[in-house]
Amino acid sequence: MTDHLLRAYLLDGQGGATALPADRISKEERAEGLVWFHLDGNHAGARRCLEAEIGSLDPFTIDALLDEESRPRMTQIGAGAVLVLRGVNLNENEDPEDMVSICLWVEKDRIILVSRSRIRAAGDIEDKLLAGGGPKDTGHFVTMLCERLFARMEPILIALDERTDDIEEQVLVESNPDLRGAIIDVRIQAIMFRRYMAPQKDAIDSFRMADFEWLSTTHRRHLQEVYNHLVRYVEDLDSIRERAQIVKDEISHVQADRLNKHMYILSMIAAIFMPLGFLTGLLGINVAGIPGASFGYAFWIFSGLLLMLVLVQLFVFKWLKWF
Numbered sequence: 001m002t003d004h005l006l007r008a009y010l011l012d013g014q015g016g017a018t019a020l021p022a023d024r025i026s027k028e029e030r031a032e033g034l035v036w037f038h039l040d041g042n043h044a045g046a047r048r049c050l051e052a053e054i055g056s057l058d059p060f061t062i063d064a065l066l067d068e069e070s071r072p073r074m075t076q077i078g079a080g081a082v083l084v085l086r087g088v089n090l091n092e093n094e095d096p097e098d099m100v101s102i103c104l105w106v107e108k109d110r111i112i113l114v115s116r117s118r119i120r121a122a123g124d125i126e127d128k129l130l131a132g133g134g135p136k137d138t139g140h141f142v143t144m145l146c147e148r149l150f151a152r153m154e155p156i157l158i159a160l161d162e163r164t165d166d167i168e169e170q171v172l173v174e175s176n177p178d179l180r181g182a183i184i185d186v187r188i189q190a191i192m193f194r195r196y197m198a199p200q201k202d203a204i205d206s207f208r209m210a211d212f213e214w215l216s217t218t219h220r221r222h223l224q225e226v227y228n229h230l231v232r233y234v235e236d237l238d239s240i241r242e243r244a245q246i247v248k249d250e251i252s253h254v255q256a257d258r259l260n261k262h263m264y265i266l267s268m269i270a271a272i273f274m275p276l277g278f279l280t281g282l283l284g285i286n287v288a289g290i291p292g293a294s295f296g297y298a299f300w301i302f303s304g305l306l307l308m309l310v311l312v313q314l315f316v317f318k319w320l321k322w323f
Helices: 045-054 059-065 120-131 138-174 177-209 217-283 298-319
Strands: 005-011 017-019 034-040 073-077 080-087 100-107 110-115
Touching (some): 005 120, 034 045, 034 138, 045 110, 059 073, 059 080, 073 177, 120 138, 177 217
Parallel strands (some): 034 110
Antiparallel strands (some): 080 100
């Protein structure tokens, strides 16, 4: 294989496939049957291969297959379709929510897959083809690819849901404001997943309802199951987002309550010492005529009066139920 061509197979219609050498990928050199090409969209040779070697694709289709920021969608073009999907990113040192793009051109006798990252679902299909249990036609290929893609999504979403449960439990037990960062991360993940899952659901539904003669009733039933799973995933993500927001609000309330409590204590202290500060400041001015200036016990009498004033204040605050 060349650098831009990752896989090229001629499917035998029985679940097996034969690898095609790079010099036989042109339409003139291919034998009759369903062919599958997997191209590396990062390589400059991918466009040349689509335009010259594979051939018969219009510029719109080629641009759609090589689009770097593609969102999931389905566009029917004659007897074929551009199908853009997203899968969780399970590559090393990558975040699952940075979903990898999978761009497909599918028709009765040809499947072209373009990706810019490693796609494990494509590897699964290749393994099944080499073992004789792979897809037999285009509809079977698409349904198998979708099933493998979304089977890998489920554990990630379950883990995200369980993480939300754990944070909810910790907040209810400990009311720890430090969990705010963790719940924000969960919400961001849910938002990023849903960003692609919602349009992907619509793309699968549109593909299922398209009038392709090579899409059998069995294929449509499998796609219906895939669609149902996606609907559930989107609903779960909505639930996670809402729960994360509720937990975030609860943490904010805890922080606000703590702040209010501290401010209340400081206000009570200020209320107690305000009249004391006024009296001591008044009697501390350096002018003649201060009462008791020449009386030996004046300081202790004044201190006792201040203490009595504090006790009166505490009694009044308690009577007013300020604490």
